Amino acid sequence: MTESNTDTTTDLAPHHSFFSRLYTGTGAFEVVGRRRLFYIITAVIMLISLLSIAVRGFTLGIDFEGGSKISFPAAENVTTEQVETVYSDTLGMEPVSVQTVGSGSSATIQIRSEELNLAQVNQLSDALYNEFQPKDSEGNPSRNEISTSDVSSTWGSQVTKKALIALAVFLVLVSIYITIRYERDMALAALAALIFDLVVTAGLYSLVGLEVTPATVIGLLTILGFSLYDSVVVFDKVEENTRGVLHLNKRTYGEQANLALNQTLMRSINTTVIGILPVIGLMVVAVWLLGVGTLKDLALVQLVGMIVGAYSSIFFATLLLVSIKERWGPVAAHTKKVLSRREQGRSGVARPAAAGSGAAPAARSARTATATVERPDREPRTGAPRPGSRPTGKRQKKRH
CATH class of the missing domain: 3.30.70.3220 (Alpha-Beta Plaits)
Incomplete structure (x- = not known):
């Protein structure tokens, strides 16, 4: 009878689809907890890009070679x-x-x-x-x-030199802004994501053999703004979720950051898709209707950069932020404290009763274990009295 009721209750429970959970941010997709896997994927992509740039080089346009x-x-x-x-x-x-x-x-x-x-x-x-x-x-x-x-190849080199100067100024201003608006660790994570976007986009051009023109160099600067915007949106939610987390003992900083990723995941996807559609339209107009090569080069690098930027903001920037936070400082100490309390709670549940113990000690042990599971933020109760507690009447009677 009990099994039948349980099955009926399970069948009547609401089942939310994957896209529904994704849209509402309740999917609880584990991203931060699997950051080692995503670090490996990111490192492989980065290594392939760097090797392609070093070995194959770039197919330079006529503006660079003359x-x-x-x-x-x-x-x-x-x-x-x-x-x-x-x-x-x-x-x-x-x-x-x-x-x-x-x-x-x-x-x-x-x-x-x-x-x-x-x-x-x-x-x-x-x-x-x-x-x-x-x-x-x-x-x-x-x-x-x-x-x-x-x-002449001189014009292309001048464009590249000015673009590199603009890139350096942009990175400095971004670092100052994020440090003032958020904090230093977020600025480091955002800069690392921007460097990843630049290297991977350039590596894809080298690997596929796409022609690099001055429009490509200018397009690289435009994708940095999109990548930074997506990262800042996630960071803003991370800051909101982790506000006051050091005073709580139920969740770690990484778990709150993972919640922020789930809550902003659909927003990042929508922003990327909406940003890509006009770029695809620009490529169609440039290639098939107008035949303007400059527009094609500009749209192509934006398309590649937006996809790479969406990946880095979700699967790299926030994960790197959590790793930096948990490396040292108060967040690292808080994470160890929360995980230690959970481990104590698990050990309290799994501990068997001592041989020869009576029913009353076993019941007390079960109640202590249940209380530990229900309230993991409290220390498990032991036989010793709490500091400052007064002796009971039975103990007073024994003294007399």
Whole structure:
């Protein structure tokens, strides 16, 4: 009968779906408690990125390496393979890259090559005009539709230098703000997450072989703001949940931080998804409609950076904050105290009764163990009287 009632009660208990618990923040997903696993994952990602940067390097754009760029309107049947054949047959060498930008009537063939002299440019332009007959806006073949430009590598290096200066200033200002608004440990965790975002985003560009342009460097700066925003949102909830935690004996700092992660997890996911959608729209407009390479490079680095930033704010920044806190200081002492009390409570439940003891001592032991489980914040009662307590009547009678 009891089992039937228990089964009925279990069946009637409300079952919340995964997404419901995720949205309400009641999922109790253990993130901080498994931080060693996430540290390993983060370290592997970081190591792969650094190795790729050191071994493969980057595919630098023409703005960094310098060279010549030739472009002309693409006819319907023109392919990049045909353009590469004309280039190699005319100049006797291979181009660096040939790509089609845009689609339909606005499609353009762009050739990137080593720096060409004037004679080579004229020779290549004549060959491209004779082979593909590029047309102007009125539909007439025109040699003027073939444009050439020389790019110096100095401009790209200047952009990179200014970007690095801006990055250093940004990191200093962020550190000062978070230290004043929150505390030093949060500033260290946020800076570590920002460095992780930069290295992993750059490592992905190196690993996949994506071209690095000045727009990519500028895009790296834009993703730092998003990553910092997501981390600050979680830190704000951590600060709220851990306020006064040192005066309590039921939960540790790490457990309260894990609760904050659960409460802000859906917010982080929503922010990332909402931020990614416009970036994807920008990539669609840049690549298929307008054919603007700068917009494509800017949108691509933002897309990668937002995904990496969402990961670091949830699975790295807060976990690192907890590890720093539990390494030394009052939070470390409080965590040891709470865990020690819990261990005492568990040992009180599991301790067997002594051999030859009567029913009354066994009952007292059971009551003591139950009280210890129900109130883990209190010390377990023992046979010794509390300090300052007065003797009972039975003890007084024995004295007389």
